[in-house]
Amino acid sequence: MLKTAMFRGGQLCSRVFAVEFDLRTEPLYFTLSSNPQVLHHAHQQLFGDEGKLFSLHVHCDNRTEKARTHAEIKHKLSVTLSRDCDVFEASSFIPDVKNSVVKGFFIRDKSTTTLSEDMLKTLQQSKSVCVFSYKREGQYCWQELWSPVNQVEESVRQYITPAAAAEHHPSTLNIRNSDVFYCMKEAYEVLQECTDIIPESKEVLKLVDEQLETSRGDGFPVIVIEGLDATGKTTLTEALRESLNATLLKSPPQCLAPFRQRFDSEPPLIRRAFYALGNYITAAHIGKESLRAPVIVDRYWHSTAAYAIATAVGGRVENLPKPGSELYQWPEDLLKPNLVLLLTVSPEERLRRLRGRGQDKTVEEAELEINQLFRLKVEEAYKRIQNPACIIVDASPSPQEVLQQVQHLIRNKMSLVTRQDKKPCNPSTHH
Ligand SMILES: Nc1ncnc2c1ncn2[C@@H]1O[C@H](COP(=O)(O)OP(=O)(O)OP(=O)(O)O)[C@@H](O)[C@H]1O
Ligand SMILES: Nc1ccn([C@@H]2O[C@H](COP(=O)(O)O)[C@@H](O)[C@H]2O)c(=O)n1
Numbered sequence: 001m002l003k004t005a006m007f008r009g010g011q012l013c014s015r016v017f018a019v020e021f022d023l024r025t026e027p028l029y030f031t032l033s034s035n036p037q038v039l040h041h042a043h044q045q046l047f048g049d050e051g052k053l054f055s056l057h058v059h060c061d062n063r064t065e066k067a068r069t070h071a072e073i074k075h076k077l078s079v080t081l082s083r084d085c086d087v088f089e090a091s092s093f094i095p096d097v098k099n100s101v102v103k104g105f106f107i108r109d110k111s112t113t114t115l116s117e118d119m120l121k122t123l124q125q126s127k128s129v130c131v132f133s134y135k136r137e138g139q140y141c142w143q144e145l146w147s148p149v150n151q152v153e154e155s156v157r158q159y160i161t162p163a164a165a166a167e168h169h170p171s172t173l174n175i176r177n178s179d180v181f182y183c184m185k186e187a188y189e190v191l192q193e194c195t196d197i198i199p200e201s202k203e204v205l206k207l208v209d210e211q212l213e214t215s216r217g218d219g220f221p222v223i224v225i226e227g228l229d230a231t232g233k234t235t236l237t238e239a240l241r242e243s244l245n246a247t248l249l250k251s252p253p254q255c256l257a258p259f260r261q262r263f264d265s266e267p268p269l270i271r272r273a274f275y276a277l278g279n280y281i282t283a284a285h286i287g288k289e290s291l292r293a294p295v296i297v298d299r300y301w302h303s304t305a306a307y308a309i310a311t312a313v314g315g316r317v318e319n320l321p322k323p324g325s326e327l328y329q330w331p332e333d334l335l336k337p338n339l340v341l342l343l344t345v346s347p348e349e350r351l352r353r354l355r356g357r358g359q360d361k362t363v364e365e366a367e368l369e370i371n372q373l374f375r376l377k378v379e380e381a382y383k384r385i386q387n388p389a390c391i392i393v394d395a396s397p398s399p400q401e402v403l404q405q406v407q408h409l410i411r412n413k414m415s416l417v418t419r420q421d422k423k424p425c426n427p428s429t430h431h
Contacts, residue, residue, distance in 0.1 A: 020315065021045070021046050024373070025316075026165055029166075032159065039141060043162050050108075052108075053109075056120065058129055062193075063269060067270065070103050071267040081115055088105065089314060090103075121148045141160045169319035169320075181273060182331045183333050191274065198270070203259065208277050219290030221410075222295045223294065223337060224297045225299075226302045226342045230357065240296045247290075247295050249286060252281075256274070268312065305381065305385060306382040309377070311374070330387045338388075347372065
């Protein structure tokens, strides 16, 4: 079978290619046609006169292998290619068709070296990588299957044809069960598929199996505190534990701490499945603990989904799945909290707090600092999650004032008595 079979057989023409040329603007979209098409001004910038142009796409049936191959190539491209080489995220997709995205990269090599060709030659030997090259001819540009020795399997010339943006940004098409999981089984299966390559997966699955007995009856209230890093979650959750005589839990739970670094270094599919399973373990703890006292949870599903969506979606906030999208719906089988509070502070105040804390920043935190777009997308995704939606809390005042504000909210929303009232009461008896 031809390596490019997935692009052929009538599918190639219906596919749209998207190149994330400039993250602040829309991707450049194009389709392919057998007739020459004059390029638009924007497309001329990408397919302009300078440099050698290639794209490569990763396609294989095994999703964990595909995700890891994509991540490995991304790493190789970033460490190997010269400075005169631009690498853009690129994808091919069928407009508005879920799970149709094939991820890859677009390379514009203005260097005089053969580094990119050497690397592509090696990559092309893998059956899951497909490389195209692009050639210019006056105002036209065409794509063909690339071969280092000009022995292409099928040298069909397809002209670049500018295309309009689809209704749904391509990066939203594959989110379900690749970045965000909506039932435990889906996340569980991802880790099951990785047990050979990531032995820690077995230990994580064992922990999940051991925890899953609990269901939640008419217990005490469960209050989740969410927010970007350094918005004051730890400070507030500790204070709430004290004042409400509550149990404090976190997601991911402590029992997953030894595995976190390992899964953080994996591509999104595997990393997000790990955090999804963490929520189910925390849910089991909530089920037990909420029979005894109110439960405060530091991060839960809102964090898992908001960070995953914001990372998966390229470019601007407008590219996020639209409000009301099914992608913001709470998983059908995950214990729901009674109240979710989202702490927000201005970007300046957040940076002040991050610096004041003087800790090492994780890669994602560092990214947040430099990447205003990403921060905006995480916050917006938090706000779009439904059932339960979060209540926004201005966390810029002093810790004491934020605590009072939140206690007030909890009292109003939950009829929950605080420690000053001596003992916590079960809100279910007040309903
Ligand atoms: N209301 C507040 N006013 C001023 N400083 C605050 C306030 N709340 C927390 N801080 C300070 O901001 C820093 C970050 O707070 P905290 O660790 O509670 O945030 P966080 O949301 O838990 O962060 P992370 O998610 O990264 O763990 C700490 O140095 C803390 O003392
Ligand atoms: N329920 C959760 C909690 C966290 N994450 C991911 O972890 C990162 C933030 O965690 P901190 O310990 O630094 O607060 C963030 O990148 C999330 O991707 C998650 O997915 N689900």
